[in-house]
Amino acid sequence: MDFGLIEFDDETRRFRDEVRAFLDEHLTDEVREAEWRTGDGMNLELHLALGRRGWIFPTWPAEEGGAALSTLHASILEQELTRRHEPSVTRGTTRLVAAAVRGWARDDVKAEVLPAAARGEVRMCLGYSEPDAGSDLANVKTRAVRDGDEWVINGQKMFTTGAHNCQYTFLVTRTNPSVPKHKGITMFLVPLDTPGVEIGPVHTLGGERTNMVYYDDVRVADRWRLGAVDDGWRVVTSALNAEHGMDEAGPTPLEESPGENRLYLGVYFEALDRLEAWARAPADGDGARPADDPIRRRRLARIAANVELAKMTPGPMGRIVGVELFIRDAVEMLDLVGPPGLLPRGVGGAVAEGWFEYAHRFAQGTAIYGGTTDVHRNIIAEHFLGMPRSRPSSSAS
């Protein structure tokens, strides 16, 4: 057990200063404002600049386009990016898909895609959910039918976040409808500029932009297939496990390690910091601090204790515990700040730049995307507690 402070040596301090100077230049107020406006989850100029430094895949070796950073340096980079609100969704999905490409694609596809992804020129999104298949992912209806050396794809995907900024989507398709549903799935890396692909925006309660993507007789060469025909469930499961933190071996060495829970809980953790700053500052009028009020003190302390538990709970459990506390505490935070809490960012009189108003909306999505918390409870019941499946077993669809 060790939770001690990490002493930065000269080289580490130099690296941190380098990161800060880089972000001063590239992650500007303008970039952040654009993100608030669009909810795009990516800024092209910043993404390309990160690529030039090898910081899209910071721990990859330099010859593969990474920067060969140590865990410590990668954590520092991630922490600075988080602190400055990097629009990070597309970088995150690109990293997940790249891992699948590395594991399952043909060598010529790897050579074409991975170095370009490391440079930032190629970005990738997740083509999982459909209007009628979300948590029950194996139920996808999007069809891929072989035609010589090509596949013809027809169907519709929902929540393909970042598609309008990406070159490829990691697509789950049904190739065999007459076998049990997990056995008839094939994965493709589909170039999004292929004729027949149409992307339309969908906006969320949290302010993010996501997409509906339509596939109308989209023809892709067989070389874009990942893994064997009808063996796609294995491919997508390995990617999902990486996304859900099921592959984590051993303890996370650093408090601020890059981890998927950042995407879910970063807004919550920052909301506590902002709430406590609000509570410690004298209020207008009588000069007393909100934190001096005996009832509000206890409510503030309760939220602080909840955040600590969320931080302590690891992996997929931490995501469930954290986001559900987040959803409850987001309401509590708004109640604490009162009527001005209703004012969004950019409106005069807003508290903490409207952060609590935003967090309350944003929190709802964190229990849904990447698989709902209830579906993840099923996974924990099976994998951690050894209980039998809590839903009907799959059958031919």
Add this chain to the structure above:
Amino acid sequence: MTLRRADFSLDEEQEAVRSAFRTALERSCPIERVEAAATADPPGYDEKVWRQLLDMRIVAMAVPEAAGGDGAGLTELVLVAEQQGAFLAPVPLVEAVVAARLLASCRDQWLGDAVDGNRLATVALHPHPEGRAQLVPAGAIADGVIARAGDELVLVTRDEPPRAVANHGSTPLAPWLLDGTDTDRRVLASGAEAARLFDRAVAEWKLLTAAALVGLADAALRRAVDFAINRVAFGVPIATFQAVSHPLVDVAMAVTGTRRLVWRAAWFADNEPDEARDLIPMAYLHAVETGMNGPTVGVHVQGGLGFTVESDMHLFFRRAKGWSLVAGDPAHELDTIAAARYGPAAPTA
């Protein structure tokens, strides 16, 4: 901006301590002994099990090397306390350890006997109300109680401990008067030092009790999961119903997070006590809730059986509250957290 390590791994020695106590209690403290101790007089005390833990130097290890002990930290002690909780061991482990550490700080002559187990000292958890009695954990089996009386920290002794009072958790709880006709008392510390030592002792008691509650909840969870897998209703194991499995998952998640929170609080108490005065109350607050929720879910997953005393679950259920409520309303932890994070409540104080 700082970065900290987040290393929850146990070193070889910590693994050895944990597994030694787990193995010992597995052998010597089956649930039947817990049940038997519950109806003994005084309740909740099994001398044979306690003697075994004393022989394993449980109290000695808690005492600093400078005072003749083995110098284990709270980081190690929480691992042992968790095992006590997991087996519901009817022993005054938390009280004896906390009292011995106090006696060591005060260089009191009782320390040697407390370490050997010839005498049992315990701790009264609340500033003592003058002229009135206070319910003291392990008070019915203790030879002496360390208490905060006014500005002083005192050791109060009697030839015979007071009789246990029947209680929800079947623990050896007893009311102690500090100035009865049959008590002796001596001052261990006074003034600011007395306050500091008393606060530290209560914090340590809460930290170790938090660890015991984590062990208790985890053990109750395992029994409930086994039951859910094996019990068939409507033609299927009840574990296949999400209304059954999801509350069990909630307990598993809370146990996992709370255990880590307890470990982290213990590490900070050992290494950077000023850095995290809020971590022990946070750990205790969550442990009290998790400790109670585990066996509550357990009772309800077992349904009618869980509501009877034929099931072991009632033993877990009773101790979850029985162990913790002697320290008072857990909501007061929020005041401690707030004081650590926001300073004193009154702006002009």
